[in-house]
Amino acid sequence: MEPYKNHTSTAALMNRSNVDTDQIIPKQFLKRVERSGFGAHLFHDWRFNDDGSDNPDFELNKAEFQSAKILVTGDNFGCGSSREHAPWAIADYGFNTIISSSYADIFYNNCFKNGILPIRATPEQLRLIAEEINAHEGCSLTINLEMQTVETPLGNNFAFDLDPFRKENLLHGLDDIGLTMKQTDKIDEYEQKHRRLYPWLWT
Amino acid sequence: MKKTMYEKIWDSHLVCEAAGQAPLVYVDRHLMHEVTSPQAFEGLRNANRKIRNPHSILATMDHCVPTKDRELPIADPIARKQIETMADNCRENGLNLYDIKNPNNGVIHIVVPEHGFVHPGMITVCGDSHTATHGAFGALAFGIGTSEVEHVMATQTLPQTKSKTMLVKVDGKLPKYSSAKDIVLAVIGKIGTAGGTGHVIEFAGEAVMDLTMEGRMTLCNMAIEGGARAGLVMPDEKTYEYLKGREFTPSGAEWDTALAYWKTLPSDEGAEFDTVVTLTADDIAPQVTWGTSPEQVAPVSGTVPSPEDFNDEGKRQACISALNYMDLEPKTKITDIPVNLVFLGSCTNGRIEDFRIAAEVTKSHKVADGVTAIAVPGSYKVKEQAEQEGLDKILIDAGWEWRDPGCSMCLAMNGDELTPGQRSASTSNRNFEGRQGKGGRTHLVSPAMAAAAATAGHFVDIRNL
Numbered sequence: 001m002e003p004y005k006n007h008t009s010t011a012a013l014m015n016r017s018n019v020d021t022d023q024i025i026p027k028q029f030l031k032r033v034e035r036s037g038f039g040a041h042l043f044h045d046w047r048f049n050d051d052g053s054d055n056p057d058f059e060l061n062k063a064e065f066q067s068a069k070i071l072v073t074g075d076n077f078g079c080g081s082s083r084e085h086a087p088w089a090i091a092d093y094g095f096n097t098i099i100s101s102s103y104a105d106i107f108y109n110n111c112f113k114n115g116i117l118p119i120r121a122t123p124e125q126l127r128l129i130a131e132e133i134n135a136h137e138g139c140s141l142t143i144n145l146e147m148q149t150v151e152t153p154l155g156n157n158f159a160f161d162l163d164p165f166r167k168e169n170l171l172h173g174l175d176d177i178g179l180t181m182k183q184t185d186k187i188d189e190y191e192q193k194h195r196r197l198y199p200w201l202w203t
Numbered sequence: 204m205k206k207t208m209y210e211k212i213w214d215s216h217l218v219c220e221a222a223g224q225a226p227l228v229y230v231d232r233h234l235m236h237e238v239t240s241p242q243a244f245e246g247l248r249n250a251n252r253k254i255r256n257p258h259s260i261l262a263t264m265d266h267c268v269p270t271k272d273r274e275l276p277i278a279d280p281i282a283r284k285q286i287e288t289m290a291d292n293c294r295e296n297g298l299n300l301y302d303i304k305n306p307n308n309g310v311i312h313i314v315v316p317e318h319g320f321v322h323p324g325m326i327t328v329c330g331d332s333h334t335a336t337h338g339a340f341g342a343l344a345f346g347i348g349t350s351e352v353e354h355v356m357a358t359q360t361l362p363q364t365k366s367k368t369m370l371v372k373v374d375g376k377l378p379k380y381s382s383a384k385d386i387v388l389a390v391i392g393k394i395g396t397a398g399g400t401g402h403v404i405e406f407a408g409e410a411v412m413d414l415t416m417e418g419r420m421t422l423c424n425m426a427i428e429g430g431a432r433a434g435l436v437m438p439d440e441k442t443y444e445y446l447k448g449r450e451f452t453p454s455g456a457e458w459d460t461a462l463a464y465w466k467t468l469p470s471d472e473g474a475e476f477d478t479v480v481t482l483t484a485d486d487i488a489p490q491v492t493w494g495t496s497p498e499q500v501a502p503v504s505g506t507v508p509s510p511e512d513f514n515d516e517g518k519r520q521a522c523i524s525a526l527n528y529m530d531l532e533p534k535t536k537i538t539d540i541p542v543n544l545v546f547l548g549s550c551t552n553g554r555i556e557d558f559r560i561a562a563e564v565t566k567s568h569k570v571a572d573g574v575t576a577i578a579v580p581g582s583y584k585v586k587e588q589a590e591q592e593g594l595d596k597i598l599i600d601a602g603w604e605w606r607d608p609g610c611s612m613c614l615a616m617n618g619d620e621l622t623p624g625q626r627s628a629s630t631s632n633r634n635f636e637g638r639q640g641k642g643g644r645t646h647l648v649s650p651a652m653a654a655a656a657a658t659a660g661h662f663v664d665i666r667n668l
Contacts, residue, residue, distance in 0.1 A: 017517045018396060018496050022635045027616045031267060031281040033241035033288045035349075045637045075517060076397040079430065080635060081614075082332040082346035083239065102397055105432045106332060106346050113350035163364060165225045176350070177252070180358045183227060186219040187255075187360055190229055200453030200461055201231060201325075202258070 001115050003173035004096065008142040011099070012065035013133040017074035021107065024078065024086040038085055039092030064138030070097040072129055077118075078107025087114045097143050099150065101126045112166050113176065117145060119160045128156040145171060205471040207368050208435055209403045212343045212468070216326050218360055225362035230355050231325040232342075235262035235298075236311050237289040238616070239330030243353035244292040254296050255359045261320050262293050262300040265310045266616045270579050270606035273303065279618065309582020309608040312336040312550035316420065317584050319449025323438040323465040328355055333550045333632065334433075335426040339419035340446070341438035341468050343403070346427065366432065367401050367477040372408040375484040380665045382560070383418035384552060384630070384649035386410065386482075387425040388490035392500040394480055399431030402478065405470060406436050410484030416445040417554045424551045425632050428497040437469035491537050491662055492634045492647040494525030499634075501537055503652065503664045509533035528636055529644050530624075538662050540646065544627040545576040545657040546639070547603075547650055549613040552630035553581025555588050557650040562594040564654035564665065570602030571660030577604045577619070579611040603657070615639045628656040 029041040046058050054061045060068075071090070077100040078086060087110045090098070098111070099119045111118045121129065132154050133139060142151040145167065151157045169176065180187075195202050206214070218227040240262075247254070254260070267282040269275075277283040286303065293300035301307040301314055308314070312333055321327050323341035328334060330352045337344035351361055371390055391398075404426050406419075414422065419436045426434030443462060446452045453461045488502035499522070501507070507526070510533070513519040526533065531540070547553075547561050558580065570576045578598050580586035586608060589595055595605045611619045613631035621627055621643025630653050634645040648656065655665045 017521060020496075020633075020635045022614075022633070022638050026637060026641075027614050030238050030616060031279070031285050033245070033285055035242045035245075045641055076400070076430070079396055080332065080633060082330055082334075082348055084242075084330075084348035084350060087348075102400060104397075104430065105400060106348060110348035110350065113348060163225070165223065165362070168223060176362060177250070177354050177357050179224060180227060180354065180360055180362065183219055183221060183360075184358075186221075186227070187229075187358060190218045191359075194229065198231075198461075198464075200457040 001173040001175065004115060004117055004145050004170040006144045006146065007069065008140050009069035010065065010067050010138060011070040011072050011133055011141045012060055012068035013130055014059045014071060014073045015130055018076045018079055019073060020080035021078060021083050021086040022080055025083065025089040030083060030085055035088055036092065038089035039094070042089040042093040062137065069095055070099065070141055070143065071095045072099045072126070072133060075101045075123070077103050079104040082106045084110045084113070087111050087116055091116055099126065099129065112170060115170065115173065117143065117170060119150060121158060121160065125156070125158045132156055205474040207470040207474045207476060208341060208405060208437055208468055209343065209366065209368050212324055212326065213365060215324070225364055227360045228326060228363050229360055230328050231259065232321055232327040233260045233355050234311050234315055234327065234329035234331070234334065235260060235352070236266055236331060237264050237285050238266045239349050240352055241285065241288045241292065242349050243330070243356060246353040247356055252357045254356045257297050259359065260298045261315060261318070262289065262298050263308060263311045263314055264289055264303050266610045266614065268303050268609040269617055270609045270611050270619055273607050282617070306583050309580070309584065310550045310553060310610055312420070312424065313553055313581030313585065316340070317449070317582060319446050319452035322446065322452070322461065323442060324468050328361065332427045333424050335431070336420050336424040336550060338423035338426065338434040339416060339436050340442055341435060341465070343433055343435065345432040366403045369399055369402040369404045369431065369478040369480065370476040371404050371406050372479065372481045373406065373410040373484050374408045374481065375410055377410045377413065377484040377487060378666070380651055381487050381489055382649045382651065383414050383421040385487050385490045386484065387422050388492065388497065388500045388647065389482060389487045390480070391425065391429045391497045392490070393482065394429050396428060396496050396498045397430045399426065399429040402431050403433045403435060404429065404431040405476070406434055411436060412439065415556060416441055417556045420554070421551055425497070428632055438465050489649060489652050489665055491652065493529065493531060493537065494522065495528050495634055495636050496521065496525070497632070497634060497647060499525055503537050503662060505537055507531050507533055507535040507537065538664060541626065541661045542628045542646070542656050543574060543625045544621060545574060545653050546579070546612040546627055546629040546631065547577065547653050548579030548581060548611055549631040550581065550610070551632045552650050553579065553585065555585050557630065558585070558589045558594045559592070561650045561654040562597040564651050564668070565601045565603070565658060566597055568601055568658040570657050574657055574660050575604070576602065576657040577606060577612065579606045580608050582608045601658070612639050628653045628662065
């Protein structure tokens with residue numbers, strides 16, 4: 001995984017709440033056995049007309065948002081299924097940062113495995129940023145992961161909370177499995193005890 | 204210190220807490236299906252890693268499988284490749300797979316309990332959000348992403364942050380014709396789809412303990428629709444009775460050891476929860492969702508709301524957009540909403556009791572003109588049992604289609620889907636836009652309500668039948 005670098009990038013606003021994983025990547029695209037190529041289908045049913053042309057009314061199709069790396073969106077983003085195809089599609093499309101007031105738990109976890117920083121803002125912080133983007137479509141935000149800050153052109157700046165473990169892994173692009181494997185002796189030790197206490201699980 | 208059931212399971216599964224890393228918890232059971240696993244196997248292969256405990260895994264094929272003409276090759280080449288990849292991965296790694304032709308095949312969250320694969324106190328994971336189902340046994344069961352599937356295969360552990368605890372207490376007695384599905388829809392209507400975020404829910408109270416094991420599975424299954432990663436019900440005599448004698452259940456002296464352990468699991472009297480929600484079962488009428496989120500739900504005796512009924516601006520906007528998508532007018536009586544298609548099945552309501560109640564409601568009636576009704580048993584075992592009891596005959600005589608098992612129209616990956624504008628009464632778990640097919644409109648209900656809607660061609664208050 002690539003380390004997450006501080007950046008200043010265009011922020012796209014999709015001001016909708018409870019965006020579920022069926023919208024992020026509809027089920028007809030879940031049949032593939034690869035991890036790549038899902039960006040072409042991100043928000044498919046909203047993004048495209050029935051004839052396959054771009055839906056001009058869909059937020060992300062606006063010219064001002066075309067090179068956006070930051071997605072600003074409403075509450076409870078990523079609710080629904082556990083499909084990691086959702087963050088795969090978001091990353092493959094080009095986003096590496098999401099700003100919302102809350103996320104569904106499994107989606108939130110999945111982001112960190114794919115180099116995406118899901119920033120939790122307060123509802124008021126989110127409202128101010130959304131207003132600013134609405135007034136200045138195409139504006140850029142500055143994300144500093146080390147400092148845990150978001151800066152905007154109009155100064156609607158804020159600091160966000162983040163689990164220090166997750167931050168470390170994002171900053172260094174660490175492989176979770178490799179880290180856990182360093183604890184193999186602890187896992188072995190636990191399993192010895194486990195076999196003794198729950199022998200029926202091992203037969 | 205007094206502990207909740209969640210805290211007991213957490214403590215007993217903590218492997219280590221290394222400096223600078225999230226706590227590592229041990230995983231007892233790992234469930235798999237074809238959609239969320241192929242990239243994990245590929246990741247293992249690329250890193251030259253092996254599966255640590257193949258015996259901890261039970262795999263099935265359910266999401267992409269056809270529910271008719273099963274003997275023919277799968278028509279969709281991409282789905283066929285996914286199914287073949289699953290078979291290859293399981294064969295290469297020596298995993299227990301109930302493949303498409305296996306008499307044990309079915310929806311993962313139906314077949315796992317049938318074989319007694321998950322027991323009280325276990326940590327169980329699956330690349331599937333409805334893994335919460337197995338909380339019915341007092342197991343901590345939750346959905347994970349594909350990277351985590353790979354992590355569990357390689358290490359048998361997961362880095363986890365501890366959840367908060369929520370007690371949902373449902374006191375009193377559930378009225379006749381209200382079911383576990385109605386309890387959980389009422390809970391979600393009350394707490395909202397983000398109400399349980401960051402929490403594990405423990406369901407308790409008289410109405411919960413009165414439920415059968417299958418009812419408890421339906422209840423825990425939809426904990427995720429309330430935002431919680433897991434739902435739990437404490438194990439009791441019904442749990443032990445259900446498990447006894449099943450394939451993966453311990454026997455003899457091991458049964459006694461297991462039972463003694465399971466009995467230590469329920470939350471201690473007076474243990475504290477971060478959040479407590481209470482409901483009275485006597486007030487829970489059969490529920491029908493009217494919108495595009497499971498929290499947009501009303502009792503069958505109610506009406507579709509108006510945007511101005513919501514004080515919260517976000518919920519008001521969500522109501523406007525849902526009414527638009529669902530093509531419903533505010534104040535429409537729920538019982539005036541027509542349906543074109545009825546789907547009975549899914550990991551929420553695809554068990555034998557669901558088919559029994561549907562057959563009871565259907566008996567001697569016919570499916571209404573213009574309505575297609577599809578019954579999809581959750582597994583071959585459910586199908587066989589239903590056929591032994593003659594439930595298939597009642598449904599077929601009434602005009603229902605009787606299919607082979609699979610996830611089918613719950614998420615419409617296998618070709619069973621709504622056409623644009625079609626409106627369903629569905630016993631599944633999600634009514635998101637396009638979930639059952641682009642432009643399709645889904646109303647979530649219990650099996651009894653679905654069967655009654657099939658006969659009437661619109662929703663009916665089954666309490667008045």
